Amino acid sequence: MSDENLTNEPIDNKELEVPGLSAEELKALDDILNSDDSASPKDKKEEIQAEKQEKVTEEVVIEDPKLEEPIVVKKQKEKVEPKKKITAKINKRKGKEYLSEFPYSFKSVVITLGVVSLIIFAWSIIFHPSMRIESIIVNGNYEFTDDEILDALDIHVGDHIWKFIDFNRRALIRSTPYIQGIHVSVDFPSQVTINVTERHKLAYISTPDGYIAIDAEGTVLEFVSSSENVTPVLCGLDVDNAVLGRTIEITDTLPFRKLILVLGAILDADNSSIRHGNYSFFNSVQEVRIVPSGMIFVTVALPDGTILQVKLAGIEDIAENMQWLLYSIKGGAFDDLPAGSLDMTQEEKIYHAYDT
Numbered sequence: 001m002s003d004e005n006l007t008n009e010p011i012d013n014k015e016l017e018v019p020g021l022s023a024e025e026l027k028a029l030d031d032i033l034n035s036d037d038s039a040s041p042k043d044k045k046e047e048i049q050a051e052k053q054e055k056v057t058e059e060v061v062i063e064d065p066k067l068e069e070p071i072v073v074k075k076q077k078e079k080v081e082p083k084k085k086i087t088a089k090i091n092k093r094k095g096k097e098y099l100s101e102f103p104y105s106f107k108s109v110v111i112t113l114g115v116v117s118l119i120i121f122a123w124s125i126i127f128h129p130s131m132r133i134e135s136i137i138v139n140g141n142y143e144f145t146d147d148e149i150l151d152a153l154d155i156h157v158g159d160h161i162w163k164f165i166d167f168n169r170r171a172l173i174r175s176t177p178y179i180q181g182i183h184v185s186v187d188f189p190s191q192v193t194i195n196v197t198e199r200h201k202l203a204y205i206s207t208p209d210g211y212i213a214i215d216a217e218g219t220v221l222e223f224v225s226s227s228e229n230v231t232p233v234l235c236g237l238d239v240d241n242a243v244l245g246r247t248i249e250i251t252d253t254l255p256f257r258k259l260i261l262v263l264g265a266i267l268d269a270d271n272s273s274i275r276h277g278n279y280s281f282f283n284s285v286q287e288v289r290i291v292p293s294g295m296i297f298v299t300v301a302l303p304d305g306t307i308l309q310v311k312l313a314g315i316e317d318i319a320e321n322m323q324w325l326l327y328s329i330k331g332g333a334f335d336d337l338p339a340g341s342l343d344m345t346q347e348e349k350i351y352h353a354y355d356t
Contacts, residue, residue: 131161134190141196143178149196153182161186177221177245203263203288204230205248207239216260218247232282234259235289255290261315262288262296265322273326279303281326295345302334313345324349 136157138146150156152172153165169182181197201221204211211224211233220242224230237259238251250256263285270281286307287299296312310325312318321344328334340353 130189132190133157133159133161133163133192135192137191137193139193139195140198142198142200143176144196144198149182149194153184153194155192161188161190161192177219202260203232203234205237205239206233206235207242212239212242212248214248216264218250218256218260220244220246220248231287232263232285233287234263235287236291258296258315259288259290262298262312262318262322265318266298266326268319269322269326272323273330277303279330281322281329300329302329304335306334306337307339308334309341311341311343311345 133155134157136146136150136155138149141149144152149172152175153168155163155165155168165184169184173179173182178199178201179196180199183195183197185193185195187193199215199217199219199221201213202216204213204224210226211228211230213221213224213230215221222244223242234256237256239248240251241249263282266285267282273281281300284301285298286301287297289297289299291297294314296314298310298312300308300310302308312321325342325344334351337351338353340351343350343352
């Protein structure tokens with residue numbers, strides 16, 4: 001090829017000439033060369049499918065009586081996009097709502113604030129200085145002193161007024177049969193009252209092994225050695241079993257009830273009369289004995305130390321008889337008399353002096 005056929009013009013500005021190809025083939029080749037090289041055949045295929053999806057062919061049938069066959073006309077129409085469903089969130093508000101984005105309801109917030117306020121209020125009251133015990137009153141205790149009761153309950157001045165002592169209270173009741181019950185009450189702002197219900201020792205029952213202390217109900221309060229000097233002593237009873245804190249078991253309960261009634265009459269007479277100096281009728285009774293015949297013998301010490309034995313036929317008119325006996329003792333009817341016995345089994349009371 002000679003240099004005369006060479007040119008500096010770009011190939012894009014020149015008409016493509018290829019020998020042996022027709023004009024239509026040259027045009028197709030030119031279109032291929034001028035097309036976007038970056039698009040792959042796959043991308044071209046996707047573009048064609050997308051264009052087909054955008055257009056939908058619609059057939060329209062035209063019928064005319066003048067025509068032998070109806071005419072079908074095909075036309076394309078643009079694809080109509082479906083309308084997007086627009087949803088709007090509607091908040092139904094009940095009552096007042098101050099914070100629409102707040103995760104909790106107004107009612108739950110109010111309840112929470114109320115509970116917190118109540119806790120703070122209770123806390124301030126519980127730990128207030130005035131909630132400390134300033135005074136303790138103990139009532140109804142005879143066998144135990146106030147300090148013994150307070151030490152057993154572990155409650156003292158300066159402790160919190162709501163100190164829990166129920167465990168100690170139950171332990172104290174279980175530890176001794178003398179205490180039947182304990183009630184603790186709080187007198188605001190700083191006083192505690194302790195009411196003790198005790199079982200009172202009435203007498204001792206004589207047994208071969210010693211003495212059994214009982215109350216008026218026959219509850220066993222303690223066991224005492226036979227070497228100790230105790231009064232008053234109930235004799236003539238057959239004891240089957242005795243357990244601390246439980247009612248004593250006696251073969252025949254009728255004699256036991258009679259002796260208890262005699263002691264009760266002596267105690268009532270002593271409490272209803274004016275004391276003669278330091279003399280106590282009940283504390284002067286040394287022994288009350290019942291024999292199989294039903295006779296009852298009361299051994300009592302007189303104010304001058306003389307021992308008097310009183311014989312009773314039974315418990316008929318026991319209250320009046322004990323009132324008369326105490327009146328006679330205080331009136332000096334037995335003064336300067338030797339040791340002897342008083343027979344009260346008849347209407348006429350007879351005194352018998354012991355032989356010396």
